[in-house]
Amino acid sequence: MQTNYGDIEFGFYPTVAPKTVDHIFKLVRLGGYNTNHFFRVDKGFVAQVADVANGRSAPMNEEQRREAEKTVVGEFSDVKHVRGILSMGRYDDPDSGSSSFSMLLGNSPHLDGKYAIFGKVTKGDDTLAKLEQLPTRKEGIFVMVY
Template sequence: LNHGDIEFGFFPHVAPKTVEHIFKLVQLGCYNTNHFFRVDKGFVAQVADVMGGRKAPMNKEQEQQAEKSIVGEFSTVKHVRGILSMGRYSDPDTASSSFSILLGDAPHLDGQVFSIF
């Protein structure tokens, strides 16, 4: 990032499929030219989906991983500042690569809305 690095910690015991998927996308460099498309002060900074948010073309392996959807892995972990939470469409099993970094507590997202990973 222009203002420094961001380090992530994961909850593989809470959302193993989500963590595995995101980690693979990172390993493949899918987020290298991606961007934050939404930043709401005190709420979220949302990373764009890698299929539409990259500035660089993707190779075949990156495309294959980025096209995968993940089942919703919901837990009792709370949406508090610093948490990573998957983006998705209305179907809870449509998360792919867009996620949010919580910039503040968001209890209205707790439960079966978004997977924390």
């Protein structure tokens, strides 16, 4: 993933969350995350990528739109939410994950078993540290990027 603050490389966990990995990887291959952004950065907690359908500045083609609108069943595991983990975003419904995901910026055991872990940052921790320095504002319970 290329950002304005540096590159981030991921490794996926296909044996931990195969459906989630397939879905995210397909969106990556289709260019779904191109021109997307981080909408939430909560220092020591998460840097969250916007969902593809609403976060892109470029228009989507039909194949990107179809994949972006899919939801994935919650694939919860015993893997722990620690710095660098990729964790699927979702709503209250545990099976509502679509394309928004977080990169953990610290240990978050309260997420364990409740959010699907599908990978880990393998290069770019320095970029995560730069993201943590971005100016933010409080919006309800969330810390949002300006």
